[in-house]
Amino acid sequence: MSVERLFRAPATPAELLIRGAHMLDPRSGLDAPGDVLVRDGAIAEIGAPGALPVPDGADVIEGKGLHLFPAFFDPHVHLRTPGQEHKETLATGTASAAAGGYCGIVAMPNTAPTLDSAPLLGALREQAVRDARVPVGFMPAITRGLGGTDLTEMAELRDAGALGFTDDGRPVVAAGMLRRALQYQRLCGGVLALHEEDPSLSGHGVMHEGTVSARLGMEGIPSVSESTMVARDSALAAYEQGRVHFQHLSCVESVEALAAWKAAGAQVSGEASPHHLTLTDEAVLSLDSRFKMNPPLRTEADRQALIAGLRDGTIECIATDHAPHARHEKEVPFEEAPMGVTGLETAFPMLYTDLVLPGVLSLALVVERMTAGAALLDLPTPTIAVDQSANLVLLDLDASWEVGARGYASKSANSCFEGRTLRGVVRLTVAAGAVAHRAPAEVAA
Amino acid sequence: MTALDGSHRTEATRHLLSIDDLDRAGIERILDRAASFAEVAGREIKKVPALRGRTVVNLFYEASTRTSSSFELAAKRLSADVVSIRAATSSVTKGESLKDTVQTLTAYDPAAIVIRSPHAGAAQLVARWTDAAVVNAGDGKHEHPTQALLDVYTLRRRLGALDGKRIWIVGDVLHSRVARSDILAFARMGAEVTVSGPPTLIPRGIEALGCSVAPTLDRLEEADVVYVLRMQNERMNEAYVPSLREYATRYQVNAARLQPHQLLMHPGPVNRGVELSADAIDSPQALIAQQVEAGVVVRMAVLYELLAGTGTAPTLETAPEAVAAA
Numbered sequence: 001m002s003v004e005r006l007f008r009a010p011a012t013p014a015e016l017l018i019r020g021a022h023m024l025d026p027r028s029g030l031d032a033p034g035d036v037l038v039r040d041g042a043i044a045e046i047g048a049p050g051a052l053p054v055p056d057g058a059d060v061i062e063g064k065g066l067h068l069f070p071a072f073f074d075p076h077v078h079l080r081t082p083g084q085e086h087k088e089t090l091a092t093g094t095a096s097a098a099a100g101g102y103c104g105i106v107a108m109p110n111t112a113p114t115l116d117s118a119p120l121l122g123a124l125r126e127q128a129v130r131d132a133r134v135p136v137g138f139m140p141a142i143t144r145g146l147g148g149t150d151l152t153e154m155a156e157l158r159d160a161g162a163l164g165f166t167d168d169g170r171p172v173v174a175a176g177m178l179r180r181a182l183q184y185q186r187l188c189g190g191v192l193a194l195h196e197e198d199p200s201l202s203g204h205g206v207m208h209e210g211t212v213s214a215r216l217g218m219e220g221i222p223s224v225s226e227s228t229m230v231a232r233d234s235a236l237a238a239y240e241q242g243r244v245h246f247q248h249l250s251c252v253e254s255v256e257a258l259a260a261w262k263a264a265g266a267q268v269s270g271e272a273s274p275h276h277l278t279l280t281d282e283a284v285l286s287l288d289s290r291f292k293m294n295p296p297l298r299t300e301a302d303r304q305a306l307i308a309g310l311r312d313g314t315i316e317c318i319a320t321d322h323a324p325h326a327r328h329e330k331e332v333p334f335e336e337a338p339m340g341v342t343g344l345e346t347a348f349p350m351l352y353t354d355l356v357l358p359g360v361l362s363l364a365l366v367v368e369r370m371t372a373g374a375a376l377l378d379l380p381t382p383t384i385a386v387d388q389s390a391n392l393v394l395l396d397l398d399a400s401w402e403v404g405a406r407g408y409a410s411k412s413a414n415s416c417f418e419g420r421t422l423r424g425v426v427r428l429t430v431a432a433g434a435v436a437h438r439a440p441a442e443v444a445a
Numbered sequence: 446m447t448a449l450d451g452s453h454r455t456e457a458t459r460h461l462l463s464i465d466d467l468d469r470a471g472i473e474r475i476l477d478r479a480a481s482f483a484e485v486a487g488r489e490i491k492k493v494p495a496l497r498g499r500t501v502v503n504l505f506y507e508a509s510t511r512t513s514s515s516f517e518l519a520a521k522r523l524s525a526d527v528v529s530i531r532a533a534t535s536s537v538t539k540g541e542s543l544k545d546t547v548q549t550l551t552a553y554d555p556a557a558i559v560i561r562s563p564h565a566g567a568a569q570l571v572a573r574w575t576d577a578a579v580v581n582a583g584d585g586k587h588e589h590p591t592q593a594l595l596d597v598y599t600l601r602r603r604l605g606a607l608d609g610k611r612i613w614i615v616g617d618v619l620h621s622r623v624a625r626s627d628i629l630a631f632a633r634m635g636a637e638v639t640v641s642g643p644p645t646l647i648p649r650g651i652e653a654l655g656c657s658v659a660p661t662l663d664r665l666e667e668a669d670v671v672y673v674l675r676m677q678n679e680r681m682n683e684a685y686v687p688s689l690r691e692y693a694t695r696y697q698v699n700a701a702r703l704q705p706h707q708l709l710m711h712p713g714p715v716n717r718g719v720e721l722s723a724d725a726i727d728s729p730q731a732l733i734a735q736q737v738e739a740g741v742v743v744r745m746a747v748l749y750e751l752l753a754g755t756g757t758a759p760t761l762e763t764a765p766e767a768v769a770a771a
Contacts, residue, residue: 211653217586217625218565220649287566331544333564335585 005163006104006135006379007128008094011434013041014059014390018428020049021063021394025070025384026368036068038390041433046386061428063394070382071103071391071429072348075193075373076168076247076271076319078340079105079136081127082120083112088324088411090124093344094133096322096410098437100344101393101426103134103382104374105322109141110169116141116152118160125161134431137163137377139193142181148173151180158188163377166193168247169294171229173199178233182242191269191377193245194233196254197295201225206335208281208296216284218335221296227253234261234268243267245376248321250276250295252305259314269376271319272306274347275416278354279303283416289330289337290416293323307360310369317372320347324412341416346403348395349422357423394428401425460579461747462568464590464629472633476598478754479739479746485522486742493745495753496525499556503529504546504571505582506562511713512582512592515740516559523745523753525556543567544574551575556752560584578751586622592712593626595743597634599735600670603708608635611667613659615698616674616720617646619685623712624674628654639668642696645685661695665702672710673698676720689719700724708732 016038023030023046035052037045045052054060079093088096097105107124109115115124121138128136140157142165144150154165165181172178172194181192202225207213209220230246234257237244249255249270258270275293280300283291291297309315323340330337348370355361375381382391404418429437460466467475485491501520505513513529520527530550541549543562550558551574558575560568561582568581583589600607612631618624618640628651631638638656640647647658665671676692686692699722703709709731715721726733 209649211650214648214650215625215654216565217588217620217622217648222649287569328542328544331570332542333562333567333570333585335564335566 003159003161005161006137006432007125007161008132008135008432009128009130011436013433014038014430014435015040015055015057016061016390016430016435017052017054017058018061018063018068018392018394019052021066021068023068023384024364024367026364027381027383028385030384031364036384036392038430038433041390043384043386043388043390046384061394065396065398066427067395067397068384069367069393069395070371070384071393071431072101072370073374073379073382074102074105074320074322074344075245075317075377077105077107077322077344078110078324079107080324081111081124086326086411089131090127090136091131091133092409092411093322093324094131094136095437096342096344096408097134098429098431099409099426100346101348101395101429102344103391103429103431103436104137104379105134105344106137106139106163106373106377108166108168109139110146114141114145116144118153118156121157121160121162134429134436137379139164139166139168141165142167142172142192143177146170148177151177151184154181154184154190155188158190162190164191164193164245166195166247168193168195171195171197171199175232175236179236179240182236182240182244185242191243191245193247194229195247196226196229196233197221198225198229201228206292206296207284208298210281210299212281212284216287221294223251223253223298223302226251226295227257230254231257231261234258234266237268238264238266241267246270248273248276248295248319249306249309249315251298251302255305255309255314259309262314270309270315271317271373272310272315273319273321274343274350275341277303277306277310277318278350279416284334287334289332289334290341290414290418292334292337292339293321293341294339307355311361311365316369316376318347318351318366318369319373320344322410324410325414327413330414340414342408342410342412342414345408345410346415346417346422348426349401349424350417350420352397352424353422389433390430391432392428392430393426396425396427397423399423399425459751460568460572461590461751462572462579462581463588464593464626464633466590469633472594472597472630475594475743475746475750476601478749479598479742482742482745491522492524493522494524495749496520496523496556499525499752500553501525501527501557501559501748502550502553502555502577503527503559504550504561505530506532506560506567507583509561509583511737511740512561516582516744518741519744519748522741523748525748528553528555543570547571547574551577557748580747580751583622586620586625588626589622590626591744591747592623593630594747595736595739596627596672596710597630598739598743599710599732600708602735603732604669606635607631610636610669612636612638612670612672613665613668614638614640614656614672614674615662615696616642617676617680618642618651618674619646619648620677620680621674625654627672628656632656641665643686643692646680662702666704668707670708670710671698671703673720675712675714676716693719696720697722698725700728703728703730705730710736713737
């Protein structure tokens with residue numbers, strides 16, 4: 001029995017001819033200009049520029065000078081539904097994803113109430129089928145109410161469409177609890193995605209522990225609060241022959257632990273977030289709560305380790321940890337502000353501007369890592385190939401835009417990149433065969 | 446590390462949010478002005494008309510005796526209208542946000558808002574939301590710049606200059622905004638600063654502020670000035686130290702540890718018998734009472750500097766004469 005695990009509102013299958021865009025699909029080696037014909041939502045033909053005739057009824061999109069990638073996939077976003085719809089809804093969160101070039105996102109369960117039962121998952125599925133502009137998957141909690149003491153009904157949740165499980169926002173503090181979840185994973189499958197943090201080390205920390213926290217007098221979250229848990233849980237996964245995915249890695253020590261356990265044969269994977277790849281804790285000197293998230297921004301050495309880990313494949317994918325908060329919630333002193341930043345609309349342009357343009361990472365590698373999250377969750381990888389469902393993003397890499405100047409598709413505005421001028425404008429997003437986003441004409445001009 | 450040297454600050458003179466807002470000359474200018482106000486303080490009528498008709502709001506979200514009373518007195522001696530708001534008796538207890546409170550107060554068109562908050566960066570936020578000059582009267586464990594200024598003032602009066610002086614700051618540096626502002630201010634005035642205390646109470650990376658770290662008081666005799674921090678009882682409950690008794694054994698500054706040539710300071714309030722012994726507090730080397738005394742004139746100088754120190758406002762030299770005329 002095949003269980004559906006991604007959900008979205010009914011949409012008209014696309015009939016499109018994208019002409020002359022530079023196609024780049026790192027996995028297939030496709031790296032050339034060409035025409036792509038989408039019929040009934042699937043890629044029907046790929047040809048040399050100008051080679052494909054314009055079919056009747058197709059929307060022709062001039063792609064000359066633009067880039068066409070497989071659309072991005074984000075295994076880690078917060079859609080705040082149910083319970084905190086003033087921050088984000090399925091409609092606004094998926095609109096934000098579409099605007100950022102994503103064809104699929106995965107919602108975390110730290111909602112109110114916690115997504116920890118099949119009936120609640122059923123209700124969210126229904127809502128997604130009504131409101132989601134791009135396909136959404138759900139990861140229910142590992143423990144009931146994120147309480148860390150009682151396992152959720154994992155098998156039933158899997159049958160109801162759970163992609164995997166996570167207590168994101170919190171660690172699974174007790175090793176014995178995680179071991180039980182790993183044992184249950186053998187029964188029902190589904191990756192366990194882990195937010196790694198030892199609360200006895202992170203305490204009430206609000207930022208990275210280091211020279212900047214010493215200067216600001218704010219309680220620090222030491223790197224070892226994350227890395228010791230990455231090492232512990234890798235050991236547990238290896239022992240139980242289970243599979244775990246480490247969310248939003250932030251420090252040198254975690255990348256080293258992940259690499260060591262991979263070398264030892266453990267089934268472990270990792271993700272990094274655009275903000276950890278481009279910013280350091282020096283941003284917190286501004287005392288601006290837009291730079292507050294968990295895990296925190298760390299040092300330049302940590303940032304470099306994440307980049308190196310992404311480059312050598314220790315870190316498989318980029319995830320935004322899109323975490324919307326209302327303006328009034330963030331407009332408070334740093335220590336009081338909630339953790340989290342938005343990220344869906346800025347992820348690619350930020351990485352392109354700060355890492356690809358200066359030559360730190362190749363464009364192909366960034367595209368590969370921004371699409372790799374799907375496979376980690378046993379979902380098909382977005383690809384530019386004939387007979388595949390169309391999951392495409394068309395970008396103008398020469399165009400610039402100022403973050404926040406035109407507002408956001410997200411309901412929240414807590415971007416740590418607000419005010420930055422970034423290169424890379426998403427012109428068109430096709431998700432699961434339907435047009436999910438098309439840039440307004442004045443942006444496309 | 447360049448960003449810790451204050452280069453990230455932009456609004457240099459409009460507010461006093463951090464010691465980083467002041468270079469050495471700026472500190473000296475304020476302290477010279479404070480010295481001239483000290484002369485006023487010795488007169489029978491202690492008021493200066495410098496801020497007549499202007500409003501100073503004191504917004505205190507934390508308990509405070511010295512800081513709040515000295516700011517109030519400083520503003521009154523400059524003839525300002527003063528509104529003092531304490532969180533416990535204001536709309537804050539009804540859940541009003543800092544932003545809403547500040548915007549409400551801004552409607553009264555205050556010339557300055559003095560803010561004390563349990564949270565780092567609160568003063569920066571207030572400065573973003575108001576046209577008034579903002580004075581940080583202590584934000585979380587971040588900074589307490591007017592305390593540092595009055596400490597430098599007290600030392601300058603005693604020593605002339607701080608250049609080359611060795612100043613030891615002893616105790617709970619981790620939880621101390623006074624320590625952070627003092628390290629910056631003392632170093633800016635040319636002193637060599639050492640912090641000492643149990644490793645659990647010395648923040649990792651504190652050297653980046655321009656001080657060195659000594660884990661014990663073994664070399665305390667090197668110090669010209671011993672600046673002792675308050676040791677709060679709750680630190681023991683939070684397992685930072687095993688017991689106050691053991692803490693006192695290793696880190697209490699007392700007559701046995703204090704050398705005759707050393708000056709002793711403390712920001713108050715003192716825990717007698719914990720961080721300081723009674724004999725040390727009452728010794729002639731102690732400048733604790735002078736620090737309190739300096740609080741009013743230094744805060745007068747800060748308000749004067751921010752509100753009347755430039756442009757067509759009365760100059761420092763004319764200010765005391767204005768009193769004589771009045």
